[in-house]
Amino acid sequence: MITELQTEFHGHPVVEFPIDTATATAPTMPDQGPVAWRISVPTYEPPFDWPEAFAKFRAAVDPASVQAIVVGGWSDPYDEGSAPVVAALAAAAGELPALRSLFLGDMTSEDCEISWIVQSDVTALLTAFPRLEHLGVRGGSQLELTPVRHENLRSLVIETGGLPADVVRAVAASDLPALTELELWLGTEEYGADSSVEDLAPILSGEKLPRLTRLALSNSDQQDAVAAAVATAPILPQLRALDLSKGVLLDAGGEALLAGQSLTHLESLDLHHNYLSDGMRERLRTALEPSGVRLNLDAEDADEDEYDGTIYRSVAVGE
Known part of the structure:
Protein backbone atom coordinates (compact mmCIF):
# COMPACT_ATOMS: atom_id res chain seq x y z
CA MET A 1 0.00 0.00 0.00
CA ILE A 2 1.30 3.43 -0.94
CA THR A 3 -0.09 5.90 1.57
CA GLU A 4 1.69 9.16 0.77
CA LEU A 5 2.61 11.12 -2.32
CA GLN A 6 6.23 11.95 -2.94
CA THR A 7 7.41 15.22 -1.45
CA GLU A 8 10.94 15.02 -2.88
CA PHE A 9 12.23 13.46 -6.05
CA HIS A 10 15.97 13.10 -6.67
CA GLY A 11 16.90 16.15 -4.64
CA HIS A 12 14.07 18.35 -5.86
CA PRO A 13 11.06 19.34 -3.74
CA VAL A 14 7.84 18.24 -5.43
CA VAL A 15 5.54 21.12 -6.37
CA GLU A 16 1.99 20.44 -7.53
CA PHE A 17 0.97 22.18 -10.74
CA PRO A 18 -2.59 23.49 -10.21
CA ILE A 19 -5.08 22.38 -12.86
CA ASP A 20 -8.36 23.11 -11.08
CA THR A 21 -9.24 26.06 -13.34
CA ALA A 22 -9.05 26.60 -17.08
CA THR A 23 -6.62 29.47 -16.51
CA ALA A 24 -4.24 27.62 -14.22
CA THR A 25 -0.88 29.29 -13.85
CA ALA A 26 2.29 28.05 -12.28
CA PRO A 27 2.87 28.80 -8.60
CA THR A 28 5.88 30.89 -7.61
CA MET A 29 9.08 28.90 -7.87
CA PRO A 30 10.48 28.11 -4.42
CA ASP A 31 13.61 29.91 -3.28
CA GLN A 32 15.59 26.65 -3.02
CA GLY A 33 15.94 26.34 -6.77
CA PRO A 34 14.68 23.80 -9.30
CA VAL A 35 11.68 21.66 -8.40
CA ALA A 36 10.05 18.44 -9.49
CA TRP A 37 6.72 19.38 -11.03
CA ARG A 38 3.88 17.03 -10.14
CA ILE A 39 1.31 17.03 -12.93
CA SER A 40 -1.86 15.18 -12.07
CA VAL A 41 -5.60 15.06 -12.69
CA PRO A 42 -8.22 13.46 -10.43
CA THR A 43 -8.59 9.77 -11.16
CA TYR A 44 -12.37 10.11 -10.94
CA GLU A 45 -14.23 12.55 -13.22
CA PRO A 46 -11.30 14.90 -13.99
CA PRO A 47 -12.08 18.30 -15.55
CA PHE A 48 -9.84 17.26 -18.47
CA ASP A 49 -7.42 14.47 -19.30
CA TRP A 50 -3.74 14.36 -18.36
CA PRO A 51 -2.36 15.37 -21.80
CA GLU A 52 -4.42 18.56 -21.61
CA ALA A 53 -3.10 19.28 -18.12
CA PHE A 54 0.41 18.72 -19.48
CA ALA A 55 -0.25 21.17 -22.29
CA LYS A 56 -1.41 23.77 -19.76
CA PHE A 57 1.75 23.12 -17.76
CA ARG A 58 4.01 23.71 -20.75
CA ALA A 59 2.18 26.93 -21.53
CA ALA A 60 2.53 28.20 -17.96
CA VAL A 61 6.21 27.45 -17.30
CA ASP A 62 9.37 27.52 -19.36
CA PRO A 63 9.56 23.85 -20.40
CA ALA A 64 13.22 24.22 -21.33
CA SER A 65 14.05 24.77 -17.64
CA VAL A 66 12.15 21.74 -16.31
CA GLN A 67 14.50 19.22 -14.72
CA ALA A 68 12.07 16.79 -13.06
CA ILE A 69 8.48 15.70 -13.63
CA VAL A 70 6.35 13.52 -11.39
CA VAL A 71 3.27 12.18 -13.17
CA GLY A 72 0.48 11.67 -10.67
CA GLY A 73 -2.99 10.42 -11.51
CA TRP A 74 -4.62 10.27 -14.90
CA SER A 75 -8.24 9.63 -15.82
CA ASP A 76 -9.47 6.16 -14.74
CA PRO A 77 -5.99 4.60 -14.23
CA TYR A 78 -7.65 1.37 -13.08
CA ASP A 79 -9.23 1.07 -16.53
CA GLU A 80 -7.35 3.36 -18.92
CA GLY A 81 -3.63 2.79 -19.35
CA SER A 82 -0.81 5.29 -19.30
CA ALA A 83 -0.29 5.20 -23.07
CA PRO A 84 -1.68 8.74 -23.66
CA VAL A 85 0.58 10.04 -20.87
CA VAL A 86 3.67 8.35 -22.29
CA ALA A 87 2.81 9.58 -25.79
CA ALA A 88 2.33 13.18 -24.60
CA LEU A 89 5.65 13.17 -22.77
CA ALA A 90 7.53 11.64 -25.69
CA ALA A 91 5.98 14.09 -28.15
CA ALA A 92 7.15 17.02 -26.02
CA ALA A 93 10.71 15.75 -25.60
CA GLY A 94 12.11 18.50 -27.79
CA GLU A 95 10.64 21.12 -25.47
CA LEU A 96 12.21 19.49 -22.39
CA PRO A 97 15.98 19.40 -23.03
CA ALA A 98 16.84 19.70 -19.32
CA LEU A 99 14.58 16.87 -18.10
CA ARG A 100 16.68 14.42 -16.08
CA SER A 101 14.20 12.82 -13.65
CA LEU A 102 10.79 11.33 -14.41
CA PHE A 103 8.31 9.32 -12.35
CA LEU A 104 5.18 7.75 -13.82
CA GLY A 105 2.26 6.93 -11.54
CA ASP A 106 2.71 8.76 -8.22
CA MET A 107 -0.64 7.72 -6.78
CA THR A 108 -1.72 6.63 -3.32
CA SER A 109 -4.12 3.78 -2.70
CA GLU A 110 -6.90 6.36 -2.44
CA ASP A 111 -6.23 7.33 -6.05
CA CYS A 112 -5.71 3.77 -7.26
CA GLU A 113 -4.29 0.66 -5.61
CA ILE A 114 -0.82 -0.08 -6.98
CA SER A 115 -1.84 -3.36 -8.62
CA TRP A 116 -4.86 -1.73 -10.25
CA ILE A 117 -2.80 0.95 -12.00
CA VAL A 118 -2.90 0.11 -15.70
CA GLN A 119 0.38 1.02 -17.32
CA SER A 120 1.53 0.64 -20.95
CA ASP A 121 4.70 0.35 -22.99
CA VAL A 122 7.07 2.84 -21.34
CA THR A 123 10.02 2.28 -23.70
CA ALA A 124 9.45 5.67 -25.34
CA LEU A 125 10.31 7.43 -22.09
CA LEU A 126 13.86 6.14 -22.54
CA THR A 127 14.20 6.46 -26.29
CA ALA A 128 12.70 9.97 -26.41
CA PHE A 129 14.85 11.24 -23.53
CA PRO A 130 18.43 10.05 -24.10
CA ARG A 131 19.69 12.38 -21.36
CA LEU A 132 17.28 11.07 -18.73
CA GLU A 133 19.09 10.01 -15.55
CA HIS A 134 16.30 8.79 -13.28
CA LEU A 135 13.14 6.87 -14.20
CA GLY A 136 10.53 5.55 -11.79
CA VAL A 137 7.33 3.66 -12.64
CA ARG A 138 4.55 2.56 -10.28
CA GLY A 139 2.15 -0.20 -11.29
CA GLY A 140 2.74 -3.44 -13.19
CA SER A 141 -0.58 -4.19 -14.86
CA GLN A 142 -0.07 -4.22 -18.66
CA LEU A 143 3.40 -2.72 -18.17
CA GLU A 144 5.68 -3.30 -21.15
CA TRP A 185 9.43 -4.77 -6.74
CA LEU A 186 8.84 -8.29 -8.03
CA GLY A 187 5.52 -8.93 -6.30
CA THR A 188 3.30 -12.00 -6.31
CA GLU A 189 1.63 -14.23 -8.88
CA GLU A 190 -1.76 -13.11 -7.60
CA TYR A 191 -1.09 -9.64 -8.99
CA GLY A 192 0.69 -10.60 -12.19
CA ALA A 193 4.22 -11.62 -11.19
CA ASP A 194 5.28 -14.52 -13.39
CA SER A 195 9.06 -14.18 -13.48
CA SER A 196 11.50 -16.73 -12.18
CA VAL A 197 14.86 -16.37 -10.50
CA GLU A 198 16.42 -17.48 -13.79
CA ASP A 199 15.05 -14.30 -15.40
CA LEU A 200 17.26 -12.30 -13.02
CA ALA A 201 20.46 -14.06 -14.10
CA PRO A 202 21.63 -11.41 -16.62
CA ILE A 203 21.18 -8.73 -13.95
CA LEU A 204 23.04 -10.77 -11.35
CA SER A 205 25.89 -11.44 -13.77
CA GLY A 206 26.63 -7.71 -13.80
CA GLU A 207 27.91 -7.86 -17.38
CA LYS A 208 25.74 -4.98 -18.63
CA LEU A 209 25.70 -3.07 -15.33
CA PRO A 210 29.34 -2.17 -14.68
CA ARG A 211 28.54 0.77 -12.39
CA LEU A 212 25.67 -0.68 -10.37
CA THR A 213 26.22 -0.19 -6.64
CA ARG A 214 22.66 -0.44 -5.28
CA LEU A 215 20.40 -3.37 -6.12
CA ALA A 216 16.90 -3.93 -4.77
CA LEU A 217 15.06 -7.11 -5.70
CA SER A 218 12.25 -6.86 -3.22
CA ASN A 219 8.57 -7.44 -2.39
CA SER A 220 8.75 -11.01 -3.68
CA ASP A 221 6.89 -14.11 -2.54
CA GLN A 222 10.01 -15.95 -3.76
CA GLN A 223 12.36 -13.89 -1.60
CA ASP A 224 14.26 -16.94 -0.31
CA ALA A 225 15.15 -18.00 -3.85
CA VAL A 226 16.07 -14.43 -4.78
CA ALA A 227 18.33 -14.18 -1.72
CA ALA A 228 20.04 -17.46 -2.60
CA ALA A 229 20.69 -16.29 -6.16
CA VAL A 230 22.08 -12.93 -5.02
CA ALA A 231 24.32 -14.58 -2.44
CA THR A 232 26.33 -16.34 -5.16
CA ALA A 233 25.96 -13.71 -7.91
CA PRO A 234 28.98 -12.23 -9.70
CA ILE A 235 27.54 -8.74 -9.21
CA LEU A 236 27.52 -8.96 -5.41
CA PRO A 237 31.12 -7.81 -4.75
CA GLN A 238 30.57 -4.51 -6.60
CA LEU A 239 27.42 -3.61 -4.63
CA ARG A 240 27.41 -1.19 -1.72
CA ALA A 241 23.70 -1.45 -0.88
CA LEU A 242 21.50 -4.53 -1.16
CA ASP A 243 17.73 -4.51 -0.61
CA LEU A 244 15.82 -7.80 -0.28
CA SER A 245 13.06 -6.28 1.82
CA LYS A 246 9.25 -6.36 1.74
CA GLY A 247 9.06 -10.02 0.73
CA VAL A 248 8.50 -13.44 2.21
CA LEU A 249 12.02 -13.97 3.52
CA LEU A 250 12.33 -17.02 5.79
CA ASP A 251 15.28 -18.61 7.56
CA ALA A 252 16.23 -20.47 4.37
CA GLY A 253 16.90 -17.13 2.71
CA GLY A 254 18.85 -15.88 5.69
CA GLU A 255 20.91 -19.06 5.71
CA ALA A 256 21.68 -18.61 2.01
CA LEU A 257 22.93 -15.08 2.65
CA LEU A 258 25.21 -16.29 5.45
CA ALA A 259 26.51 -19.24 3.41
CA GLY A 260 27.20 -17.29 0.22
CA GLN A 261 29.83 -14.70 -0.60
CA SER A 262 30.91 -12.27 2.07
CA LEU A 263 28.50 -9.41 2.71
CA THR A 264 30.79 -7.45 4.99
CA HIS A 265 31.75 -5.03 2.19
CA LEU A 266 28.18 -3.73 2.04
CA GLU A 267 27.30 -0.38 3.51
CA SER A 268 23.68 -1.48 4.00
CA LEU A 269 21.55 -4.61 3.82
CA ASP A 270 17.80 -4.00 3.96
CA LEU A 271 15.74 -7.03 4.96
CA HIS A 272 12.80 -5.26 6.59
CA HIS A 273 9.41 -6.97 6.45
CA ASN A 274 10.77 -10.47 6.94
CA TYR A 275 9.70 -13.74 8.53
CA LEU A 276 13.05 -14.64 10.06
CA SER A 277 13.34 -16.34 13.41
CA ASP A 278 14.91 -14.50 16.33
CA GLY A 279 17.88 -16.83 16.10
CA MET A 280 18.48 -16.04 12.44
CA ARG A 281 18.23 -12.31 13.07
CA GLU A 282 20.87 -12.62 15.77
CA ARG A 283 23.16 -14.62 13.49
CA LEU A 284 22.89 -11.95 10.80
CA ARG A 285 23.65 -9.20 13.31
CA THR A 286 26.66 -11.09 14.64
CA ALA A 287 28.01 -11.71 11.15
CA LEU A 288 27.51 -8.25 9.69
CA GLU A 289 27.17 -5.46 12.20
CA PRO A 290 30.75 -5.68 13.54
CA SER A 291 31.91 -4.85 9.99
CA GLY A 292 29.81 -1.70 9.94
CA VAL A 293 26.99 -3.00 7.73
CA ARG A 294 23.76 -1.07 8.38
CA LEU A 295 21.30 -3.91 8.80
CA ASN A 296 17.53 -3.42 8.74
CA LEU A 297 15.74 -6.44 10.17
CA ASP A 298 12.50 -4.74 11.15
CA ALA A 299 9.63 -7.22 10.94
CA GLU A 300 6.93 -5.30 12.76
CA ASP A 301 4.58 -5.23 9.76
CA ALA A 302 5.13 -8.84 8.64
CA ASP A 303 2.11 -10.76 9.88
CA GLU A 304 1.41 -14.47 9.60
CA ASP A 305 -2.12 -15.82 9.25
CA GLU A 306 -3.12 -19.42 9.88
CA TYR A 307 -6.13 -21.12 8.32
CA ASP A 308 -6.91 -24.84 8.58
CA GLY A 309 -3.38 -25.51 9.75
CA THR A 310 -1.73 -23.64 6.87
CA ILE A 311 0.38 -20.55 7.54
CA TYR A 312 -0.01 -17.69 5.07
CA ARG A 313 2.62 -15.00 4.67
CA SER A 314 2.36 -11.98 2.43
CA VAL A 315 4.60 -9.43 0.78
CA ALA A 316 4.47 -5.86 2.05
CA VAL A 317 2.87 -4.42 -1.12
CA GLY A 318 0.33 -6.51 -2.98
CA GLU A 319 -2.96 -5.01 -4.00
Missing part, protein backbone atom coordinates in the same frame (compact mmCIF):
# COMPACT_ATOMS: atom_id res chain seq x y z
CA LEU A 145 9.31 -2.52 -21.92
CA THR A 146 11.52 -3.26 -24.91
CA PRO A 147 15.25 -3.81 -24.24
CA VAL A 148 17.16 -0.60 -24.89
CA ARG A 149 20.61 0.88 -24.67
CA HIS A 150 20.64 4.10 -22.68
CA GLU A 151 23.92 5.85 -22.04
CA ASN A 152 22.88 8.17 -19.21
CA LEU A 153 20.27 6.43 -17.06
CA ARG A 154 21.57 6.26 -13.50
CA SER A 155 18.58 4.86 -11.63
CA LEU A 156 15.62 2.70 -12.62
CA VAL A 157 12.85 1.98 -10.10
CA ILE A 158 9.78 -0.13 -10.91
CA GLU A 159 7.29 -0.47 -8.05
CA THR A 160 4.63 -3.17 -8.45
CA GLY A 161 2.56 -5.71 -6.62
CA GLY A 162 3.33 -8.05 -9.52
CA LEU A 163 6.03 -7.42 -12.14
CA PRO A 164 5.54 -9.20 -15.49
CA ALA A 165 8.33 -11.54 -16.50
CA ASP A 166 8.65 -9.84 -19.88
CA VAL A 167 9.55 -6.58 -18.13
CA VAL A 168 12.10 -8.31 -15.90
CA ARG A 169 13.66 -9.86 -18.99
CA ALA A 170 13.66 -6.53 -20.83
CA VAL A 171 15.47 -4.82 -17.97
CA ALA A 172 17.93 -7.70 -17.84
CA ALA A 173 18.56 -7.46 -21.59
CA SER A 174 19.04 -3.69 -21.64
CA ASP A 175 22.45 -2.04 -21.88
CA LEU A 176 22.62 0.52 -19.09
CA PRO A 177 26.31 1.37 -18.64
CA ALA A 178 25.70 4.38 -16.36
CA LEU A 179 23.14 2.70 -14.07
CA THR A 180 24.12 2.84 -10.40
CA GLU A 181 20.75 1.98 -8.85
CA LEU A 182 18.22 -0.68 -9.87
CA GLU A 183 15.08 -1.36 -7.85
CA LEU A 184 12.48 -3.93 -8.87
Whole structure:
Protein backbone atom coordinates (compact mmCIF):
# COMPACT_ATOMS: atom_id res chain seq x y z
CA MET A 1 0.00 0.00 0.00
CA ILE A 2 1.30 3.43 -0.94
CA THR A 3 -0.09 5.90 1.57
CA GLU A 4 1.69 9.16 0.77
CA LEU A 5 2.61 11.12 -2.32
CA GLN A 6 6.23 11.95 -2.94
CA THR A 7 7.41 15.22 -1.45
CA GLU A 8 10.94 15.02 -2.88
CA PHE A 9 12.23 13.46 -6.05
CA HIS A 10 15.97 13.10 -6.67
CA GLY A 11 16.90 16.15 -4.64
CA HIS A 12 14.07 18.35 -5.86
CA PRO A 13 11.06 19.34 -3.74
CA VAL A 14 7.84 18.24 -5.43
CA VAL A 15 5.54 21.12 -6.37
CA GLU A 16 1.99 20.44 -7.53
CA PHE A 17 0.97 22.18 -10.74
CA PRO A 18 -2.59 23.49 -10.21
CA ILE A 19 -5.08 22.38 -12.86
CA ASP A 20 -8.36 23.11 -11.08
CA THR A 21 -9.24 26.06 -13.34
CA ALA A 22 -9.05 26.60 -17.08
CA THR A 23 -6.62 29.47 -16.51
CA ALA A 24 -4.24 27.62 -14.22
CA THR A 25 -0.88 29.29 -13.85
CA ALA A 26 2.29 28.05 -12.28
CA PRO A 27 2.87 28.80 -8.60
CA THR A 28 5.88 30.89 -7.61
CA MET A 29 9.08 28.90 -7.87
CA PRO A 30 10.48 28.11 -4.42
CA ASP A 31 13.61 29.91 -3.28
CA GLN A 32 15.59 26.65 -3.02
CA GLY A 33 15.94 26.34 -6.77
CA PRO A 34 14.68 23.80 -9.30
CA VAL A 35 11.68 21.66 -8.40
CA ALA A 36 10.05 18.44 -9.49
CA TRP A 37 6.72 19.38 -11.03
CA ARG A 38 3.88 17.03 -10.14
CA ILE A 39 1.31 17.03 -12.93
CA SER A 40 -1.86 15.18 -12.07
CA VAL A 41 -5.60 15.06 -12.69
CA PRO A 42 -8.22 13.46 -10.43
CA THR A 43 -8.59 9.77 -11.16
CA TYR A 44 -12.37 10.11 -10.94
CA GLU A 45 -14.23 12.55 -13.22
CA PRO A 46 -11.30 14.90 -13.99
CA PRO A 47 -12.08 18.30 -15.55
CA PHE A 48 -9.84 17.26 -18.47
CA ASP A 49 -7.42 14.47 -19.30
CA TRP A 50 -3.74 14.36 -18.36
CA PRO A 51 -2.36 15.37 -21.80
CA GLU A 52 -4.42 18.56 -21.61
CA ALA A 53 -3.10 19.28 -18.12
CA PHE A 54 0.41 18.72 -19.48
CA ALA A 55 -0.25 21.17 -22.29
CA LYS A 56 -1.41 23.77 -19.76
CA PHE A 57 1.75 23.12 -17.76
CA ARG A 58 4.01 23.71 -20.75
CA ALA A 59 2.18 26.93 -21.53
CA ALA A 60 2.53 28.20 -17.96
CA VAL A 61 6.21 27.45 -17.30
CA ASP A 62 9.37 27.52 -19.36
CA PRO A 63 9.56 23.85 -20.40
CA ALA A 64 13.22 24.22 -21.33
CA SER A 65 14.05 24.77 -17.64
CA VAL A 66 12.15 21.74 -16.31
CA GLN A 67 14.50 19.22 -14.72
CA ALA A 68 12.07 16.79 -13.06
CA ILE A 69 8.48 15.70 -13.63
CA VAL A 70 6.35 13.52 -11.39
CA VAL A 71 3.27 12.18 -13.17
CA GLY A 72 0.48 11.67 -10.67
CA GLY A 73 -2.99 10.42 -11.51
CA TRP A 74 -4.62 10.27 -14.90
CA SER A 75 -8.24 9.63 -15.82
CA ASP A 76 -9.47 6.16 -14.74
CA PRO A 77 -5.99 4.60 -14.23
CA TYR A 78 -7.65 1.37 -13.08
CA ASP A 79 -9.23 1.07 -16.53
CA GLU A 80 -7.35 3.36 -18.92
CA GLY A 81 -3.63 2.79 -19.35
CA SER A 82 -0.81 5.29 -19.30
CA ALA A 83 -0.29 5.20 -23.07
CA PRO A 84 -1.68 8.74 -23.66
CA VAL A 85 0.58 10.04 -20.87
CA VAL A 86 3.67 8.35 -22.29
CA ALA A 87 2.81 9.58 -25.79
CA ALA A 88 2.33 13.18 -24.60
CA LEU A 89 5.65 13.17 -22.77
CA ALA A 90 7.53 11.64 -25.69
CA ALA A 91 5.98 14.09 -28.15
CA ALA A 92 7.15 17.02 -26.02
CA ALA A 93 10.71 15.75 -25.60
CA GLY A 94 12.11 18.50 -27.79
CA GLU A 95 10.64 21.12 -25.47
CA LEU A 96 12.21 19.49 -22.39
CA PRO A 97 15.98 19.40 -23.03
CA ALA A 98 16.84 19.70 -19.32
CA LEU A 99 14.58 16.87 -18.10
CA ARG A 100 16.68 14.42 -16.08
CA SER A 101 14.20 12.82 -13.65
CA LEU A 102 10.79 11.33 -14.41
CA PHE A 103 8.31 9.32 -12.35
CA LEU A 104 5.18 7.75 -13.82
CA GLY A 105 2.26 6.93 -11.54
CA ASP A 106 2.71 8.76 -8.22
CA MET A 107 -0.64 7.72 -6.78
CA THR A 108 -1.72 6.63 -3.32
CA SER A 109 -4.12 3.78 -2.70
CA GLU A 110 -6.90 6.36 -2.44
CA ASP A 111 -6.23 7.33 -6.05
CA CYS A 112 -5.71 3.77 -7.26
CA GLU A 113 -4.29 0.66 -5.61
CA ILE A 114 -0.82 -0.08 -6.98
CA SER A 115 -1.84 -3.36 -8.62
CA TRP A 116 -4.86 -1.73 -10.25
CA ILE A 117 -2.80 0.95 -12.00
CA VAL A 118 -2.90 0.11 -15.70
CA GLN A 119 0.38 1.02 -17.32
CA SER A 120 1.53 0.64 -20.95
CA ASP A 121 4.70 0.35 -22.99
CA VAL A 122 7.07 2.84 -21.34
CA THR A 123 10.02 2.28 -23.70
CA ALA A 124 9.45 5.67 -25.34
CA LEU A 125 10.31 7.43 -22.09
CA LEU A 126 13.86 6.14 -22.54
CA THR A 127 14.20 6.46 -26.29
CA ALA A 128 12.70 9.97 -26.41
CA PHE A 129 14.85 11.24 -23.53
CA PRO A 130 18.43 10.05 -24.10
CA ARG A 131 19.69 12.38 -21.36
CA LEU A 132 17.28 11.07 -18.73
CA GLU A 133 19.09 10.01 -15.55
CA HIS A 134 16.30 8.79 -13.28
CA LEU A 135 13.14 6.87 -14.20
CA GLY A 136 10.53 5.55 -11.79
CA VAL A 137 7.33 3.66 -12.64
CA ARG A 138 4.55 2.56 -10.28
CA GLY A 139 2.15 -0.20 -11.29
CA GLY A 140 2.74 -3.44 -13.19
CA SER A 141 -0.58 -4.19 -14.86
CA GLN A 142 -0.07 -4.22 -18.66
CA LEU A 143 3.40 -2.72 -18.17
CA GLU A 144 5.68 -3.30 -21.15
CA LEU A 145 9.31 -2.52 -21.92
CA THR A 146 11.52 -3.26 -24.91
CA PRO A 147 15.25 -3.81 -24.24
CA VAL A 148 17.16 -0.60 -24.89
CA ARG A 149 20.61 0.88 -24.67
CA HIS A 150 20.64 4.10 -22.68
CA GLU A 151 23.92 5.85 -22.04
CA ASN A 152 22.88 8.17 -19.21
CA LEU A 153 20.27 6.43 -17.06
CA ARG A 154 21.57 6.26 -13.50
CA SER A 155 18.58 4.86 -11.63
CA LEU A 156 15.62 2.70 -12.62
CA VAL A 157 12.85 1.98 -10.10
CA ILE A 158 9.78 -0.13 -10.91
CA GLU A 159 7.29 -0.47 -8.05
CA THR A 160 4.63 -3.17 -8.45
CA GLY A 161 2.56 -5.71 -6.62
CA GLY A 162 3.33 -8.05 -9.52
CA LEU A 163 6.03 -7.42 -12.14
CA PRO A 164 5.54 -9.20 -15.49
CA ALA A 165 8.33 -11.54 -16.50
CA ASP A 166 8.65 -9.84 -19.88
CA VAL A 167 9.55 -6.58 -18.13
CA VAL A 168 12.10 -8.31 -15.90
CA ARG A 169 13.66 -9.86 -18.99
CA ALA A 170 13.66 -6.53 -20.83
CA VAL A 171 15.47 -4.82 -17.97
CA ALA A 172 17.93 -7.70 -17.84
CA ALA A 173 18.56 -7.46 -21.59
CA SER A 174 19.04 -3.69 -21.64
CA ASP A 175 22.45 -2.04 -21.88
CA LEU A 176 22.62 0.52 -19.09
CA PRO A 177 26.31 1.37 -18.64
CA ALA A 178 25.70 4.38 -16.36
CA LEU A 179 23.14 2.70 -14.07
CA THR A 180 24.12 2.84 -10.40
CA GLU A 181 20.75 1.98 -8.85
CA LEU A 182 18.22 -0.68 -9.87
CA GLU A 183 15.08 -1.36 -7.85
CA LEU A 184 12.48 -3.93 -8.87
CA TRP A 185 9.43 -4.77 -6.74
CA LEU A 186 8.84 -8.29 -8.03
CA GLY A 187 5.52 -8.93 -6.30
CA THR A 188 3.30 -12.00 -6.31
CA GLU A 189 1.63 -14.23 -8.88
CA GLU A 190 -1.76 -13.11 -7.60
CA TYR A 191 -1.09 -9.64 -8.99
CA GLY A 192 0.69 -10.60 -12.19
CA ALA A 193 4.22 -11.62 -11.19
CA ASP A 194 5.28 -14.52 -13.39
CA SER A 195 9.06 -14.18 -13.48
CA SER A 196 11.50 -16.73 -12.18
CA VAL A 197 14.86 -16.37 -10.50
CA GLU A 198 16.42 -17.48 -13.79
CA ASP A 199 15.05 -14.30 -15.40
CA LEU A 200 17.26 -12.30 -13.02
CA ALA A 201 20.46 -14.06 -14.10
CA PRO A 202 21.63 -11.41 -16.62
CA ILE A 203 21.18 -8.73 -13.95
CA LEU A 204 23.04 -10.77 -11.35
CA SER A 205 25.89 -11.44 -13.77
CA GLY A 206 26.63 -7.71 -13.80
CA GLU A 207 27.91 -7.86 -17.38
CA LYS A 208 25.74 -4.98 -18.63
CA LEU A 209 25.70 -3.07 -15.33
CA PRO A 210 29.34 -2.17 -14.68
CA ARG A 211 28.54 0.77 -12.39
CA LEU A 212 25.67 -0.68 -10.37
CA THR A 213 26.22 -0.19 -6.64
CA ARG A 214 22.66 -0.44 -5.28
CA LEU A 215 20.40 -3.37 -6.12
CA ALA A 216 16.90 -3.93 -4.77
CA LEU A 217 15.06 -7.11 -5.70
CA SER A 218 12.25 -6.86 -3.22
CA ASN A 219 8.57 -7.44 -2.39
CA SER A 220 8.75 -11.01 -3.68
CA ASP A 221 6.89 -14.11 -2.54
CA GLN A 222 10.01 -15.95 -3.76
CA GLN A 223 12.36 -13.89 -1.60
CA ASP A 224 14.26 -16.94 -0.31
CA ALA A 225 15.15 -18.00 -3.85
CA VAL A 226 16.07 -14.43 -4.78
CA ALA A 227 18.33 -14.18 -1.72
CA ALA A 228 20.04 -17.46 -2.60
CA ALA A 229 20.69 -16.29 -6.16
CA VAL A 230 22.08 -12.93 -5.02
CA ALA A 231 24.32 -14.58 -2.44
CA THR A 232 26.33 -16.34 -5.16
CA ALA A 233 25.96 -13.71 -7.91
CA PRO A 234 28.98 -12.23 -9.70
CA ILE A 235 27.54 -8.74 -9.21
CA LEU A 236 27.52 -8.96 -5.41
CA PRO A 237 31.12 -7.81 -4.75
CA GLN A 238 30.57 -4.51 -6.60
CA LEU A 239 27.42 -3.61 -4.63
CA ARG A 240 27.41 -1.19 -1.72
CA ALA A 241 23.70 -1.45 -0.88
CA LEU A 242 21.50 -4.53 -1.16
CA ASP A 243 17.73 -4.51 -0.61
CA LEU A 244 15.82 -7.80 -0.28
CA SER A 245 13.06 -6.28 1.82
CA LYS A 246 9.25 -6.36 1.74
CA GLY A 247 9.06 -10.02 0.73
CA VAL A 248 8.50 -13.44 2.21
CA LEU A 249 12.02 -13.97 3.52
CA LEU A 250 12.33 -17.02 5.79
CA ASP A 251 15.28 -18.61 7.56
CA ALA A 252 16.23 -20.47 4.37
CA GLY A 253 16.90 -17.13 2.71
CA GLY A 254 18.85 -15.88 5.69
CA GLU A 255 20.91 -19.06 5.71
CA ALA A 256 21.68 -18.61 2.01
CA LEU A 257 22.93 -15.08 2.65
CA LEU A 258 25.21 -16.29 5.45
CA ALA A 259 26.51 -19.24 3.41
CA GLY A 260 27.20 -17.29 0.22
CA GLN A 261 29.83 -14.70 -0.60
CA SER A 262 30.91 -12.27 2.07
CA LEU A 263 28.50 -9.41 2.71
CA THR A 264 30.79 -7.45 4.99
CA HIS A 265 31.75 -5.03 2.19
CA LEU A 266 28.18 -3.73 2.04
CA GLU A 267 27.30 -0.38 3.51
CA SER A 268 23.68 -1.48 4.00
CA LEU A 269 21.55 -4.61 3.82
CA ASP A 270 17.80 -4.00 3.96
CA LEU A 271 15.74 -7.03 4.96
CA HIS A 272 12.80 -5.26 6.59
CA HIS A 273 9.41 -6.97 6.45
CA ASN A 274 10.77 -10.47 6.94
CA TYR A 275 9.70 -13.74 8.53
CA LEU A 276 13.05 -14.64 10.06
CA SER A 277 13.34 -16.34 13.41
CA ASP A 278 14.91 -14.50 16.33
CA GLY A 279 17.88 -16.83 16.10
CA MET A 280 18.48 -16.04 12.44
CA ARG A 281 18.23 -12.31 13.07
CA GLU A 282 20.87 -12.62 15.77
CA ARG A 283 23.16 -14.62 13.49
CA LEU A 284 22.89 -11.95 10.80
CA ARG A 285 23.65 -9.20 13.31
CA THR A 286 26.66 -11.09 14.64
CA ALA A 287 28.01 -11.71 11.15
CA LEU A 288 27.51 -8.25 9.69
CA GLU A 289 27.17 -5.46 12.20
CA PRO A 290 30.75 -5.68 13.54
CA SER A 291 31.91 -4.85 9.99
CA GLY A 292 29.81 -1.70 9.94
CA VAL A 293 26.99 -3.00 7.73
CA ARG A 294 23.76 -1.07 8.38
CA LEU A 295 21.30 -3.91 8.80
CA ASN A 296 17.53 -3.42 8.74
CA LEU A 297 15.74 -6.44 10.17
CA ASP A 298 12.50 -4.74 11.15
CA ALA A 299 9.63 -7.22 10.94
CA GLU A 300 6.93 -5.30 12.76
CA ASP A 301 4.58 -5.23 9.76
CA ALA A 302 5.13 -8.84 8.64
CA ASP A 303 2.11 -10.76 9.88
CA GLU A 304 1.41 -14.47 9.60
CA ASP A 305 -2.12 -15.82 9.25
CA GLU A 306 -3.12 -19.42 9.88
CA TYR A 307 -6.13 -21.12 8.32
CA ASP A 308 -6.91 -24.84 8.58
CA GLY A 309 -3.38 -25.51 9.75
CA THR A 310 -1.73 -23.64 6.87
CA ILE A 311 0.38 -20.55 7.54
CA TYR A 312 -0.01 -17.69 5.07
CA ARG A 313 2.62 -15.00 4.67
CA SER A 314 2.36 -11.98 2.43
CA VAL A 315 4.60 -9.43 0.78
CA ALA A 316 4.47 -5.86 2.05
CA VAL A 317 2.87 -4.42 -1.12
CA GLY A 318 0.33 -6.51 -2.98
CA GLU A 319 -2.96 -5.01 -4.00
